[in-house]
Amino acid sequence: METEPFLERVLFNNRLLVLLILAVLTALFAFGLTKTKLDSSIEKYIPLQHEYIQNYLVHADDMKSGVANVKIAVEAKQGDIFTREYMETLSKINDEVFFVKGVDRSAMQSLWTPNTRWTEVTEEGFQGGPVVPSTYDGSAESLEQVRQNILKSGEVGRLVANDFRSSIIDVPLTEFDPETGERLSYQKFSADLENKIRAEFGGEGSPYQIYITGTPKKLGDLLDGAVSIAYFFIAAILMTAFLLYLYSRCPRGTLIPIIASLIAVVWQLGLLGLLGYTIDLYSVLVPFLVFAIGISHGVQIINGIAIEAGKGANNVQAARHAFRGLYVPGMLALLSDGMGFLTLLFIDIGVIQELAIAASIGVAVIIVTNLILLPVVMSYVGISQSGVAHAQKAEASDPKLWKALSYFANPKVAPLPIIVAVAMAVAGYYMSRDLQIGDLDKGAPELRADSRYNLDNDFMVSNYSTSSDVLVVMVETAKEQCNSFKVMDVVDRFMWYMQNVDGVQSAVSLVTVSKLVTKAMNEGNIKWSALSRNQTILNTSIQRAPGSLLNPDCSMAPVIIYLNDHKAQTLTTAVNAVEAFKKQFDDQVDEKYFSYNLAETEAAIAAGEISSVPVRFQLASGNAGIEAATNQVIESAQGTMLIFVYVVVFTLCFITFRSFTAVACIILPLVLTSILSEALMTMLGIGVKVATLPVIALGVGIGVDYGIYIYSRLEVLLIQGKSMQDAFLATLKSTGKAVSFTGITLAIGVATWIFSPIKFQADMGILLTFMFLLNMLGALILLPALAHYLLRPERIIARHKARYGDIPPAG
Numbered sequence: 001m002e003t004e005p006f007l008e009r010v011l012f013n014n015r016l017l018v019l020l021i022l023a024v025l026t027a028l029f030a031f032g033l034t035k036t037k038l039d040s041s042i043e044k045y046i047p048l049q050h051e052y053i054q055n056y057l058v059h060a061d062d063m064k065s066g067v068a069n070v071k072i073a074v075e076a077k078q079g080d081i082f083t084r085e086y087m088e089t090l091s092k093i094n095d096e097v098f099f100v101k102g103v104d105r106s107a108m109q110s111l112w113t114p115n116t117r118w119t120e121v122t123e124e125g126f127q128g129g130p131v132v133p134s135t136y137d138g139s140a141e142s143l144e145q146v147r148q149n150i151l152k153s154g155e156v157g158r159l160v161a162n163d164f165r166s167s168i169i170d171v172p173l174t175e176f177d178p179e180t181g182e183r184l185s186y187q188k189f190s191a192d193l194e195n196k197i198r199a200e201f202g203g204e205g206s207p208y209q210i211y212i213t214g215t216p217k218k219l220g221d222l223l224d225g226a227v228s229i230a231y232f233f234i235a236a237i238l239m240t241a242f243l244l245y246l247y248s249r250c251p252r253g254t255l256i257p258i259i260a261s262l263i264a265v266v267w268q269l270g271l272l273g274l275l276g277y278t279i280d281l282y283s284v285l286v287p288f289l290v291f292a293i294g295i296s297h298g299v300q301i302i303n304g305i306a307i308e309a310g311k312g313a314n315n316v317q318a319a320r321h322a323f324r325g326l327y328v329p330g331m332l333a334l335l336s337d338g339m340g341f342l343t344l345l346f347i348d349i350g351v352i353q354e355l356a357i358a359a360s361i362g363v364a365v366i367i368v369t370n371l372i373l374l375p376v377v378m379s380y381v382g383i384s385q386s387g388v389a390h391a392q393k394a395e396a397s398d399p400k401l402w403k404a405l406s407y408f409a410n411p412k413v414a415p416l417p418i419i420v421a422v423a424m425a426v427a428g429y430y431m432s433r434d435l436q437i438g439d440l441d442k443g444a445p446e447l448r449a450d451s452r453y454n455l456d457n458d459f460m461v462s463n464y465s466t467s468s469d470v471l472v473v474m475v476e477t478a479k480e481q482c483n484s485f486k487v488m489d490v491v492d493r494f495m496w497y498m499q500n501v502d503g504v505q506s507a508v509s510l511v512t513v514s515k516l517v518t519k520a521m522n523e524g525n526i527k528w529s530a531l532s533r534n535q536t537i538l539n540t541s542i543q544r545a546p547g548s549l550l551n552p553d554c555s556m557a558p559v560i561i562y563l564n565d566h567k568a569q570t571l572t573t574a575v576n577a578v579e580a581f582k583k584q585f586d587d588q589v590d591e592k593y594f595s596y597n598l599a600e601t602e603a604a605i606a607a608g609e610i611s612s613v614p615v616r617f618q619l620a621s622g623n624a625g626i627e628a629a630t631n632q633v634i635e636s637a638q639g640t641m642l643i644f645v646y647v648v649v650f651t652l653c654f655i656t657f658r659s660f661t662a663v664a665c666i667i668l669p670l671v672l673t674s675i676l677s678e679a680l681m682t683m684l685g686i687g688v689k690v691a692t693l694p695v696i697a698l699g700v701g702i703g704v705d706y707g708i709y710i711y712s713r714l715e716v717l718l719i720q721g722k723s724m725q726d727a728f729l730a731t732l733k734s735t736g737k738a739v740s741f742t743g744i745t746l747a748i749g750v751a752t753w754i755f756s757p758i759k760f761q762a763d764m765g766i767l768l769t770f771m772f773l774l775n776m777l778g779a780l781i782l783l784p785a786l787a788h789y790l791l792r793p794e795r796i797i798a799r800h801k802a803r804y805g806d807i808p809p810a811g
Contacts, residue, residue: 029270039278044350062551070214075166157465190220250387261294290362306391315382329712340701432678438568470622582617669778691760703775743776
């Protein structure tokens, strides 16, 4: 094998130069580390190219509300809101929020803002005004007037709680910081609300309780929780150091792999910073994975060096021999990891794509830091005498565990793990059929059920009529025609249809306003709560309609649908219902009519070119609409991504080992893990979503390392003429020992995530712990059983001779 000795000579004959170059690169990337920032942009969490999002972006300027909106509820712990003290406190909070950086002040709404108005019909006509009038003075009479105004405003259940014990300040946000011009930091905005509002007005001993919800607040809380990842990272380093020392009994063999893996993390984050990438809520977990993968390969290097040193090799010889034996399987494993992560780029969601880039960069730098830097440094410092003695003792011993495991390569025992694996695969597949796409919990599933945000959300849902989960359907028509009877009649029927769909609370649109005003203009008679066929009456009825229910040229009128929750089943049911209704209007009218103005439309109708005003229902906006689009992207990408991951791993393994049977031995345990992981997700009620989808690729990418190292060593021993069971026993005593240590160490490290305040990190911790352990067991138990049936040593020897012409010496 000419390539390996050439690389070996280049590296080990120029060790000082190699170390100098790597030191300079480390300094450069450490500087880049200072440019790496956390990013909370909402756009990164949504599929911008999805049809629903594209439809929303067309009307983004016309939509008065979006996902960048926060609601602050102020509750009186005793009594109701109709007290002087409550109204004064609400006024102070309103003023304080008004001046928080990032608030869209013109659209902000509360009882104290002039855009919250009441209207009534009297014998003298329409009367109205601000809910809190300019004459308000806090007296009993003024408070009673406010009460009457609220009842007339229609804000009960929306801005005012149904039990009148709290009210809401509705706070739309700007996209950019008005002072710096940079994108608004939701983390800082969330901190401002906590410090200036909750702490000051709702702290301990206060007669008021503050509740804050909204996507920006949720992201801010998640970013705050992401700080805890640093503590888990430190805990993982300490645990890894302790376990690595027990494994190697060598201080140098413990410290240097950890330093090399930390350098890989610095390189990865520094490269991201220099390339202009940011760290988000999901890619912030990648540095830990980079560290874990680095330790995984570092242990193999240290193990190889210790074995060579135990045979009497000096520091340089031991490092060179370990590099020579592990470079090919290590490079193959890391390439499989990196290419597997890159398959995530097929998913059109910014955070997943950036996670793919971050993970791939991390794997690329491990090739340098752990396959090159680590053995070169160890060639200077070597393994300590205690480490060598421990390695010699381990080599001479015959552990009962390894001997027992070696029987899985015996013809009498080999059928057992295969039968068990097939049974587990069948059971797992049966269970995984119920795996759902999207969130399966109410509130913010990214956070714990008892988190501050979810408790606040529960309060909002329990005390107000309008849900926080909103699906917006945009009804497009010709210009100046959104208020025509034919259009509004279709919208009316659509609203009735949707209100009878499971999971839908209510629906609001221009039709709602028209019916209310028409009824009011007719002495409040319920019989007049209907759409009038008289266009003049219709025009009059929507004069006071808010701008959020139609755009300036009256070519689009959104229908706002409030859902019970944003669970996967609820979203699927609602979206399917909309799609079923809109089918009857699709393709009925030529697209050109949507660009007509009023006169042109009427002329086309008079000429018989169209029989009615064109209507087009477009999905979707609102947080529920965006989540529905995200679920669809994930559902379509899930199978494709998994296929690409396995195709990449299959191709790289086949190029290296030139054997389909060898590839089958490596990949089939991974397939079993994938099936059982989906079954575990079903059992635990974890849906496939933005947070969990990358785990599938990560689990396969990292898990393949075990099989590659085990098979690579097993093949070498088979070529040397050992029987299958003897070859596997020797593999277990060297490579298998490192694989088992790595699997257990990584599993313990990610298992600490289960205690994270961020639920999606806890979910990832559960799944990765399961996958790390199962992939390890698959490599140690199922792989040798498959090898017994699939591998033919004589073919392996013949293939080796054909490629290299010699047989490596035993040992």
